[in-house]
Amino acid sequence: MINLLKQEFKFLAKPLNLTSRLFLVAGVAALMASYWTPLWRIKLVAPQYSEGLTLDIYSWRIVAGHEGQDINEINNLNHYIGMKPLAEADFFEMKWMPFIIGVFVIYTLRAAVFGMMRYVVDLFALFSYFGAFSLGSFYYRMWTYGHQLDPKAPVHIKPFTPVIFGTQQIANFTQSSLPQLATYLLAAFVVCLVAAMWFSRKETP
Amino acid sequence: MSVAFQIVMPPLDFDLASTGKGPTSGYVFFTSYNTEMAGELLEVNASQKDRDLGAVVDWKAAAQAVADGKATEMSGAKVLDPAKVPGIVHLLPIGKSPHGMDVDPTGKWVVAGGKLQPSTTVYDGEKLIAAIKSKTFEGDFRGIPILKYESVVEGEVPVGLGPLHTQYDGKGNAYTSMFIDSNITKWKLPPWTAEEKKDLTKVVLDKVPTHFSTGHLVVAGSDTKEPYGKWLVAMNKLSKGRHVNVGPAQPESSQLIDISGDKMKMVAEAYTEPEPHFAQILKVSEIQPIEFYPKAENKDPDAVWDVEQTGVTREGQNVKAKIIAVRSRFVPDRIDAQVGDTLTVHVTNIEQTGDMIHGFGVNEQNVNVVMDPGETKTFKIVLNKAGVFPFYCTNFCSALHQEMQGYLIVKPAGEAAPATTPAAAAQTAPETKPTENTPAVPATTTPVAPPPPANSAPAVPGQ
Numbered sequence: 001m002i003n004l005l006k007q008e009f010k011f012l013a014k015p016l017n018l019t020s021r022l023f024l025v026a027g028v029a030a031l032m033a034s035y036w037t038p039l040w041r042i043k044l045v046a047p048q049y050s051e052g053l054t055l056d057i058y059s060w061r062i063v064a065g066h067e068g069q070d071i072n073e074i075n076n077l078n079h080y081i082g083m084k085p086l087a088e089a090d091f092f093e094m095k096w097m098p099f100i101i102g103v104f105v106i107y108t109l110r111a112a113v114f115g116m117m118r119y120v121v122d123l124f125a126l127f128s129y130f131g132a133f134s135l136g137s138f139y140y141r142m143w144t145y146g147h148q149l150d151p152k153a154p155v156h157i158k159p160f161t162p163v164i165f166g167t168q169q170i171a172n173f174t175q176s177s178l179p180q181l182a183t184y185l186l187a188a189f190v191v192c193l194v195a196a197m198w199f200s201r202k203e204t205p
Numbered sequence: 206m207s208v209a210f211q212i213v214m215p216p217l218d219f220d221l222a223s224t225g226k227g228p229t230s231g232y233v234f235f236t237s238y239n240t241e242m243a244g245e246l247l248e249v250n251a252s253q254k255d256r257d258l259g260a261v262v263d264w265k266a267a268a269q270a271v272a273d274g275k276a277t278e279m280s281g282a283k284v285l286d287p288a289k290v291p292g293i294v295h296l297l298p299i300g301k302s303p304h305g306m307d308v309d310p311t312g313k314w315v316v317a318g319g320k321l322q323p324s325t326t327v328y329d330g331e332k333l334i335a336a337i338k339s340k341t342f343e344g345d346f347r348g349i350p351i352l353k354y355e356s357v358v359e360g361e362v363p364v365g366l367g368p369l370h371t372q373y374d375g376k377g378n379a380y381t382s383m384f385i386d387s388n389i390t391k392w393k394l395p396p397w398t399a400e401e402k403k404d405l406t407k408v409v410l411d412k413v414p415t416h417f418s419t420g421h422l423v424v425a426g427s428d429t430k431e432p433y434g435k436w437l438v439a440m441n442k443l444s445k446g447r448h449v450n451v452g453p454a455q456p457e458s459s460q461l462i463d464i465s466g467d468k469m470k471m472v473a474e475a476y477t478e479p480e481p482h483f484a485q486i487l488k489v490s491e492i493q494p495i496e497f498y499p500k501a502e503n504k505d506p507d508a509v510w511d512v513e514q515t516g517v518t519r520e521g522q523n524v525k526a527k528i529i530a531v532r533s534r535f536v537p538d539r540i541d542a543q544v545g546d547t548l549t550v551h552v553t554n555i556e557q558t559g560d561m562i563h564g565f566g567v568n569e570q571n572v573n574v575v576m577d578p579g580e581t582k583t584f585k586i587v588l589n590k591a592g593v594f595p596f597y598c599t600n601f602c603s604a605l606h607q608e609m610q611g612y613l614i615v616k617p618a619g620e621a622a623p624a625t626t627p628a629a630a631a632q633t634a635p636e637t638k639p640t641e642n643t644p645a646v647p648a649t650t651t652p653v654a655p656p657p658p659a660n661s662a663p664a665v666p667g668q
Binding site: 046047048050051152153154155171172 | 248249252253321366367385386387388414416417418443445446
């Protein structure tokens with residue numbers, strides 16, 4: 001056990017070689033690029049909406065299809081079942097997400113410049129938490145929208161959770177929800193962190 | 206036709222009615238929504254209860270009650286109050302927000318779809334009448350008994366979302382329009398086997414997508430005892446994207462479906478005026494309309510058929526013109542009047558040929574009437590503006606349609622009122638007296654026919 005801890009301390013004290021540092025810089029690029037592309041896309045298709053109604057969720061905003069009209073259309077349809085209207089202002093995460101990503105950018109650059117393994121481990125732990133929290137929060141939000149239905153609504157449907165990953169049928173709509181480029185970029189960031197650790201695993205302090 | 210009697214009903218929103226036949230003969234079925242009797246935000250407040258109410262009206266019993274003096278007089282109408290005269294109206298629980306009950310060709314099955322219910326309800330007409338006779342009620346609504354649902358219902362068929370109307374092919378199949386799911390669903394009418402009854406999804410036979418949101422639908426002869434239907438027309442409420450974009454106001458799509466086989470087959474689509482409602486498909490042999498109104502049957506006292514009978518007459522400030530319309534002229538083609546006169550025009554289309562329709566429009570006078578062949582039309586204008594107002598045929602009739610015109614000449618008030626033009630004296634059809642003056646001959650020296658002003662003279666050659 002003691003031996004294991006010793007090994008761990010040794011590992012944390014390892015410096016980062018150039019390859020690892022370059023991976024960290026690449027990770028920063030991926031993080032920053034995620035700002036410009038959507039994380040997730042929610043799409044609703046029905047006979048009357050064969051072209052689909054789309055919501056693209058960015059880390060800091062929601063972009064609705066048809067020049068923004070789709071969010072109004074979705075809210076208009078949802079009012080029949082008594083669902084609360086989706087409003088960008090309600091997504092408080094969107095206010096702090098860019099800030100958090102900025103913190104990760106700075107911290108990753110710090111790790112690249114100082115070349116310390118322990119910073120990379122920190123980043124990996126914190127980012128994993130951040131990713132898991134964000135997904136959990138997204139699921140909770142979806143659950144809330146689908147379960148807090150106005151009991152006085154004209155159409156009564158069984159409370160439901162809109163699908164997060166995949167496709168499901170809700171009344172006459174086929175709803176799909178799939179990760180988009182920004183999510184893959186965030187995943188690429190994690191891959192960069194792992195690669196940075198991997199390539200410096202044999203360095204000596 | 207006149208109103209025989211009226212029935213005072215609770216303040217629900219009643220809409221469509223259909224009549225029974227066979228075992229349900231003598232009954233009329235209505236649906237209503239807003240059992241909640243909401244007065245505002247009906248979208249929500251009229252959609253709170255899971256069932257609304259239909260009304261089953263025994264109209265023969267109602268007529269008898271009126272004959273027995275049980276009606277009260279209200280504003281000249283004989284009115285029956287079903288809460289006070291029992292046996293006339295019975296209410297019936299129906300799926301949420303229904304839009305009509307449809308009686309099948311045998312008259313035994315009565316079907317109602319609740320727009321906000323994923324099923325359509327089949328009532329047994331015989332049980333319905335039995336329940337009325339045995340007074341099997343589950344309560345009342347403002348004194349009108351409500352039939353016990355379980356005692357009259359045969360089953361709730363899970364046809365899909367937004368069932369609206371149902372039609373029948375006479376072979377034991379029903380076709381229901383699905384507004385929300387946007388399709389036509391074919392299903393089997395009772396009698397059902399015990400197995401089918403246990404799981405009514407088994408009686409749903411086929412679905413064909415429609416574009417989009419079908420409201421009414423029609424199967425040829427569905428509303429008769431013997432449907433002759435191989436065809437179904439779906440009247441859709443939305444056409445979005447089915448035709449070239451014609452701007453914000455769009456026609457709807459109506460679709461023709463072949464129902465002769467086991468599977469329905471979409472065969473054609475056409476774009477109809479918005480809000481297609483209720484339609485019937487009739488055999489051409491059932492309709493034999495006349496092609497024109499025969500002269501002998503035109504009883505209009507102001508009809509004129511002969512040039513000799515035409516003319517403009519004056520009585521005080523009332524000017525009366527009797528005019529003939531025939532290819533390609535009006536006789537007379539000049540009406541003289543004065544500001545302050547009331548002009549009455551009787552215009553007879555003396556054609557006795559099919560499709561030879563003429564119109565009569567008067568510039569700046571907001572008048573345009575259309576006379577079918579053999580028809581006489583009358584209109585009145587109060588003349589309060591001096592000027593020369595062309596009148597002209599407004600229904601393309603012949604190669605010289607545009608030349609089919611004349612002039613209304615209104616002199617300013619104060620000038621000597623124009624004399625009465627005796628019938629066929631000043632103006633006569635050219636073929637009878639070709640030498641008489643006409644406005645088309647400006648060189649005429651006759652004082653009664655000044656050439657029309659240049660700005661209203663479309664008769665100028667070459668124009």
